[in-house]
Amino acid sequence: MSAADRPLSPHLQIYRWQLTSVLSIFHRASGVVLSAGMILLVWWLVAAASGPDTYEAVEDFLGSWIGLLLLFGWTAALFYHLCNGIRHLVWDSGHALDLKSTYIGGWLVVAATAALTLIAWIAGIWRWIS
């Protein structure tokens, strides 16, 4: 059997996911998403420096459905990576490494991400219409 044909471990079809490993994968995924999203940030800054026409193009894109969807994903990724990053820094200091703490911290991160994303978008929409 060649290396490519060997069964994968964990066996993904019957694998029972755990919060801890899922959050770990999300941390990496959100990091990659944030990196890609920073292209938008630089585009926005360069356009603002360039002039009205270029800036209008960015505004039109960000205000479109696809732009808003990207921004929402980017905001959620940012708050997740920020909260889970703090969880990682706590671990790096040698604290909260037992199983119970990793689960409590994990759910805290999920709740904080949802809350912060919601708050940011409510504040944003409120700011936009006022």
Add this chain to the structure above:
Amino acid sequence: MTASRMRSPLGRAIGLGSAKEGVEHWWLQRITAMALVPLGLWFVIAIVGLLGADLDTVREWVGHPLAAIVLVLTLIAAFYHAALGLQVVIEDYVHAEFTKLGLVIVARLSCFALAVAGIFAVLSMALGMTD
């Protein structure tokens, strides 16, 4: 037995081992992470405050010395953090040596180029170089 005797003669002859850069990579990832906690929160709050603003207002805000300084710091910390993080992800999942090296180089150079572009844009607004 001392540590040096633990290596095989072949291992000693080839001389490969730790590149001695791991600790610095790990440490800089944490330092930039710590910096990005306040910088990231500040950035989101600032952007929410700017929603619906026209170009002149945006330029005026970016051009304020304090905002410009913090924006430049955010760009440096974020792109440094991204370059280090992307490198780890690439090294973990890409196993073909040539592709891995190529992707790490592309990621590094892209982060550097984007950081320079962003910083230049902020400075040009802060120093009134826009028309």
